[in-house]
Amino acid sequence: MNEPIVVDSVTALRTQVRDWRQAGLRVAMVPTMGALHDGHISLVRIALERAERCVVSIFVNPTQFAPTEDLDKYPRQLARDLDRLRDAGAHLAFTPGVTEMYPAGFATKISVGGPSGGLETDFRPSFFDGVATVVAKLFVQAAPDCAVFGEKDYQQLCVVRQLCRDLDLPVEIIGAPTVRDAHGLAMSSRNAYLGEAELEIARKLNAVLRQTAARLAAGADETGVTSAAMEALVQAGFRKVDYIAAREAATLAPWRRDRDGRLLAAAWLGTTRLIDNVEIRSA
Numbered sequence: 189m190n191e192p193i194v195v196d197s198v199t200a201l202r203t204q205v206r207d208w209r210q211a212g213l214r215v216a217m218v219p220t221m222g223a224l225h226d227g228h229i230s231l232v233r234i235a236l237e238r239a240e241r242c243v244v245s246i247f248v249n250p251t252q253f254a255p256t257e258d259l260d261k262y263p264r265q266l267a268r269d270l271d272r273l274r275d276a277g278a279h280l281a282f283t284p285g286v287t288e289m290y291p292a293g294f295a296t297k298i299s300v301g302g303p304s305g306g307l308e309t310d311f312r313p314s315f316f317d318g319v320a321t322v323v324a325k326l327f328v329q330a331a332p333d334c335a336v337f338g339e340k341d342y343q344q345l346c347v348v349r350q351l352c353r354d355l356d357l358p359v360e361i362i363g364a365p366t367v368r369d370a371h372g373l374a375m376s377s378r379n380a381y382l383g384e385a386e387l388e389i390a391r392k393l394n395a396v397l398r399q400t401a402a403r404l405a406a407g408a409d410e411t412g413v414t415s416a417a418m419e420a421l422v423q424a425g426f427r428k429v430d431y432i433a434a435r436e437a438a439t440l441a442p443w444r445r446d447r448d449g450r451l452l453a454a455a456w457l458g459t460t461r462l463i464d465n466v467e468i469r470s471a
């Protein structure tokens with residue numbers, strides 16, 4: 189396997205992508221915050237199926253963290269990430285510093301409406317402004333033909349699609365299925381915060397979501413089953429459940445039974461906040 193090219197400046201990124209494009213190569217991007225796990229590697233594999241060159245950005249984006257959140261303790265392991273990218277066959281890692289992305293005097297914020305309403309935004313009000321701003325910058329910097337985002341962050345995927353539609357960003361957004369461990373736990377960089385006993389409890393999140401989605405699909409009352417699911421998670425050992433909510437899969441508007449649905453959740457295990465989501469399959 190070739191080592192990925194590593195660049196930390198926008199100019200170097202642009203020069204390399206321009207050369208590839210001039211050679212007629214299609215370029216895919218996988219935006220990440222590093223601490224790469226098998227979920228990220230699956231995004232790289234999908235990117236490589238869709239394009240001849242794969243750019244992975246590694247940038248822990250401060251603007252999507254609230255002052256009370258885990259920006260400082262967010263795992264950073266660049267050497268290990270680069271090894272994983274080499275093994276996966278990625279061609280370029282873009283690893284900008286904070287001042288490259290947000291130079292002194294930076295004063296712009298992108299705020300996406302539509303699917304960013306509710307769910308995560310009820311608990312992390314500036315999160316999607318931070319995500320939309322950095323993703324728009326990455327797309328303008330790298331000018332990829334397509335970009336791959338995991339369905340694990342389902343609301344983020346919907347927000348990025350809306351962002352590209354609304355700003356006419358010519359990037360095809362590809363949603364990739366969530367990668368899970370053998371017990372259903374969605375891969376997440378934040379799983380690194382969990383000890384063995386907490387991992388056991390964390391695995392209940394997906395099990396409860398799948399049972400609840402099956403009940404909804406079978407016609408159960410939404411308020412009743414989502415309340416019962418929240419209670420089941422607390423009984424299992426979660427400290428607090430921020431939400432479990434059924435939404436229309438395409439728009440994240442309140443779910444209607446004649447539309448494809450998605451059941452989304454966020455819950456706290458000690459000081460770690462986990463999110464997950466599953467399809468609601470109509471009978």
Ligand code: PAF
Nearest residue numbers: 219220221249319322341
């Ligand atoms: O999903 C993430 O890792 C981040 O929110 C993203 C899309 C890389 C933006 O910082």
